[in-house]
Amino acid sequence: QVHLHESGPRQVKASETLSLTCSVSGGSITSKDHSWAWIRQPPGKSLEWVGSFYYSGHTYYNTSLQSRLSISVDTSKNEFSLTVTSVTAADTGMYFCAKSPIHCVGDNCYFRNLFDSWGQGTLVTVSS
Amino acid sequence: FMLSQAHSVSESPGKTVTISCARNSGSIASNYVQWYQQRPGSSPINVIHEDNQRPSGIPDRFSGSIDKSSNSASLTISGLAPEDEADYYCQSYDNYNRVIFGGGTRLTVL
Numbered sequence: 313q314v315h316l317h318e319s320g321p322r323q324v325k326a327s328e329t330l331s332l333t334c335s336v337s338g339g340s341i342t343s344k345d346h347s348w349a350w351i352r353q354p355p356g357k358s359l360e361w362v363g364s365f366y367y368s369g370h371t372y373y374n375t376s377l378q379s380r381l382s383i384s385v386d387t388s389k390n391e392f393s394l395t396v397t398s399v400t401a402a403d404t405g406m407y408f409c410a411k412s413p414i415h416c417v418g419d420n421c422y423f424r425n426l427f428d429s430w431g432q433g434t435l436v437t438v439s440s
Numbered sequence: 441f442m443l444s445q446a447h448s449v450s451e452s453p454g455k456t457v458t459i460s461c462a463r464n465s466g467s468i469a470s471n472y473v474q475w476y477q478q479r480p481g482s483s484p485i486n487v488i489h490e491d492n493q494r495p496s497g498i499p500d501r502f503s504g505s506i507d508k509s510s511n512s513a514s515l516t517i518s519g520l521a522p523e524d525e526a527d528y529y530c531q532s533y534d535n536y537n538r539v540i541f542g543g544g545t546r547l548t549v550l
Binding site for chain 1: 471472474476478483484485486489490495529531532533536537538539540541542543544
């Protein structure tokens with residue numbers, strides 16, 4: 313069973329850069345069967361998708377956040393990271409990493425866009 | 441597009457409750473809908489995927505459906521138990537793999 317674990321600073325100053333890492337165990341982030349995602353949740357609010365990627369290089373970002381986002385992968389450590397630049401108080405919240413299955417028909421593979429495993433989340437507070 | 445959910449719903453133990461998720465543009469049938477349960481202080485758990493499929497380990501008291509006439513999806517929980525008290529989120533995506541979550545519905549089991 314795949315386990316995901318988020319790590320990173322609990323507090324970031326406004327206008328600075330937030331960097332979080334998701335460590336994956338029990339499965340490979342280069343697996344053809346899965347894509348990976350970041351999802352966040354402001355305190356007391358709903359879930360918000362941040363972005364997803366597939367090991368082959370396909371990456372999709374939330375349009376409203378795209379200009380400040382980057383998702384990178386370290387296959388040697390079996391982990392992936394999220395970077396958010398120029399953070400504001402609106403970036404405060406719980407950040408989750410998650411796994412999503414891929415559906416392949418022959419050589420064509422499709423994101424199924426459902427999240428079947430989640431990390432426990434890490435709370436990030438942006439301070440002024 | 442957006443997904444809209446009622447803010448809260450309450451029902452008694454043993455009863456059946458339905459939580460709805462309305463899509464404001466485009467057909468609800470265009471892209472699958474998933475449902476997640478999130479208990480306080482916990483990560484979300486997928487309880488229904490691809491409109492009406494139940495992951496292994498999820499009780500058959502949980503079921504999902506879509507209604508093209510109302511352009512909405514529904515999560516139905518029968519035989520309500522105290523442990524069903526949680527926030528429930530619907531989720532779908534567009535043709536560019538951009539994921540959308542509903543605002544969430546808080547279920548209280550009285």
